[in-house]
Amino acid sequence: MRINGKCHCGNIAFHLDWEGDAPRIPARACGCTFCVKHGGVWTSNPAGKLSVAIEDATLVSKYEFGTRTATFHTCTRCGVVPLVTCEIANRLYAVVSVNAFENVDPSQLDRAAASFEGEDVESRLARRQRNWIADVRMVEGGRVAGSEPAAS
Numbered sequence: 093m094r095i096n097g098k099c100h101c102g103n104i105a106f107h108l109d110w111e112g113d114a115p116r117i118p119a120r121a122c123g124c125t126f127c128v129k130h131g132g133v134w135t136s137n138p139a140g141k142l143s144v145a146i147e148d149a150t151l152v153s154k155y156e157f158g159t160r161t162a163t164f165h166t167c168t169r170c171g172v173v174p175l176v177t178c179e180i181a182n183r184l185y186a187v188v189s190v191n192a193f194e195n196v197d198p199s200q201l202d203r204a205a206a207s208f209e210g211e212d213v214e215s216r217l218a219r220r221q222r223n224w225i226a227d228v229r230m231v232e233g234g235r236v237a238g239s240e241p242a243a244s
């Protein structure tokens with residue numbers, strides 16, 4: 093299925109292609125200090141394909157903390173955090189927020205708590221390489237990758 097998601101105002105939008113018509117989707121309530129404050133619940137699929145469209149990049153805050161290996165993309169207009177990215181060996185990996193989904197039935201979500209406290213940086217990056225979405229395209233200017241650019 094094609095999962096559509098966006099922040100509240102639509103400045104950060106994405107679609108995630110996930111094999112199957114109504115797949116089971118893991119939803120990890122992250123226990124890190126940032127996600128506890130935001131109620132962050134994330135999913136990823138290493139076989140998924142993610143396209144992210146950013147309408148106005150000046151309205152996106154990129155926040156990093158701790159090991160500074162993950163970037164939280166926060167819409168500064170509406171305050172929603174639809175995705176997190178991590179660059180490893182020149183490849184961009186991502187997880188997306190199930191709270192930003194628009195067209196997924198809540199019964200498809202397998203909710204669980206997740207804590208990665210105590211994990212060292214090396215195993216953290218290796219885990220992301222295994223589990224995070226590895227096919228990520230980001231387009232600024234409001235058009236999702238795959239659509240034709242406006243003639244101008």
Ligand SMILES: [Zn+2]
Nearest residue numbers: 099101167170
């Ligand atoms: Zn927004």
